[in-house]
Amino acid sequence: MPGSQSETKSSSTHHLERKMNSRHMIMLSLGGVIGTGLFLSSGYTINQAGPFGTVLAYGMGAIIVYLVMMCLGELSVAMPWTGSFHVYATQFLGPGTGFTVAILYWLTWTIALGSEFTASGIIMQQWFPDTPVWVWSALFIVIIFALNAVSVKIFAETESWLALIKVVAIIAFIVLGALAMFGAIPLQSGEPAPGFTHLFEDGLFPNGFGAVFTVMLAVNFAFSGTELIGIAAGEAENPEETVPRAIRSTLWRLAVFFIGAIIVMASLIPYKEAGVDASPFVLVFEKIGIPFAADIMNFVVLTAILSAANSGLYASTRMLWSLSNEGMIPQRISRVNKAGVPFLAMCICMVGGLFSLLSSFIAADTVYMVLVSISGLAVVLVWVSIAACHIVFRKRYLAEGKKLEDLKYRAPGYPYLSWVTLVVCALSCVLIVFDPNQRPALFYTVPFIALCYLAHRVTSKRKKHL
Known part of the structure; x- marks a missing residue:
């Protein structure tokens, strides 16, 4: 690690056990990305932006995520810490920003947990209509919790197989x-x-050409999850080798899977028939005459949902562990069990997911939609912070008289790549003000971010007086 960067970390901080190999990290990232955004929401994108416009939008999304991952790759290899970009934001952008980034990302995955468990129960009810949704949701909650609690290696292996089902279906x-x-x-x-x-x-x-830009935020959300490689860097075997390999492999696979699938959808389904009522995958399989197309895709979507819940509990737990490890929240939350898993942090995240699940039933039009809007923008704001951290990191690294050759992985095209990444991601957040359907997300998120900064400021002052 570059000397001074690691030295700025508190001496009380720790790292989790490194048990994830390159294959685990690739499949973790693919598992986090390939989900309902491709299997279901892509139909809505085609309907809104048109066939060619959707291909263009996903192509632009692939470029954006490539730029983000180049920045994150350099940071993660130089500083392979669990919770990565929250720790980087704390060091390079300030403790308030680091705290806010962590809360936004934690909220994103915690809200996703509730959504995924609800969706899994709804899908199972299509096969077992007499069984209530909550029974299946409860069953999957227990399974996902157990998989994460046993050990990180079992979690990673399970996630690899779940992700493999989705990959095979897409191919x-x-x-x-x-x-x-x-x-x-x-x-x-x-x-x-x-x-x-x-x-x-x-x-x-x-x-209209403007429709391409109004769907860009939805496209970016579909690509969100690639940053899980950065989260997992703190538990990766030989991060200097596994992180760059995982990033390269994940990016080209995503480009082929997403853009290839979108071209097939847009070519076989007239765009006016596409929407959110049915998965475009089901529509295409039915056109080809694949028997039991709906059942096959329901099974694939179920694995996608469980994979996303598995990744979501992992990501939210590690982010909460990192906040505790950095002393921003009570440090007892960072304690690990005998298997090296931050069990208390995981329990808190699962409780948050249960509250989200309840709000999706009880307050779907109020509390839940506000939370979904905030978590939706959060991922792209995290990408903005990654690009900003990369700019500051490289400046400090060179100012300390260190050589670029000593970096095990260097993002190409610095500083242009980092600035382009920052500007493009920021624009994709701001441009939603022109889309009345997505505009509320911006209005909810800005006050929430201000509240996070205020909360950090208050708690910091209290600590100083203790």
Whole structure:
């Protein structure tokens, strides 16, 4: 680690056990990213931005996440700490910013827990209509909690297999869809193979070029989860090797999976038929004539949901552990069990997820929607902080007279890459003010961020007087 950076950390801080290999980290990141954003929400994006506009938006999203991960890669290899970007924000942008970044990211995954458990129960009810949703939700809560509590290696191995199911489904979707596009597989309706005609039949941007930008935040959310590599860096074997390898492998896979799947969807489904009523994956499989298409995709979506819940509990637990480890919240929360898992932090996160689950039923139109809006913007704001941390880190590193050659991994194109990343991510947050459907997210998030800074300021003053 670059000397002074590690020296600024409190002497009371600790690290978790390093048991995750490169394969675990790749599948953890893929598992966190590939979820309902691709399997369900992509239909809405196609409907709003048009076929070609959606391909363009996802292409831009892939570039943005590539830029973010280059910045995070350099930071994570130089300082492979659990909770990574929250610790970096504390060091390079100030304790108040570090605390706020951690709370925003923790809230993102904690809210996701409630959503995923609710969704898993709803999917199971399609097969078992007489069993209440809460029974299945409770069952999956116990399973996910147990997997995370036993050991990080068992968690990572489980997540790898769950993610593998999604990856196989996407590859099959792209291959079968491409064959249908060009006539190698006949369509059920008997219509001729469409090729790329649906991509352009109503013009490049049927709803206007501006629609591409209004869906960018949704696209960025679909790519969120790649930053889990940074979270897991503190538990990675040989982070100097595993982190860069995981980043490179994850990025090219995401680009192929997301953009390839979107091209197939947009080519086989007229954009006016796409939406959120049915998964575009189901629509395409039904067009091709795959038997039990709905059941197959429901199973895949269920694994995606459980994978996201598994990753979400891991991410929120490590962020809470990191806050405690840095002394920003009571340090007893950072205690670990015999398996090296921060058990108390995990229990608190699961309780937060249960409250989120309850609010999704009881206060869906008020409290829950406010929380979802805040957590939605939070990930992109975290990306902004990563780019800003990279800029400050490199400046300090060079100011201390150190050589770039000593960095085990260097982000290319500094400082241009970092500044472009920061500006593009910031714009994707600000531009939602022009979309009336997403505008409330900005109005909720700004006061919440101010509240986080205020809370940190108050607690810091209390500590000084103790």
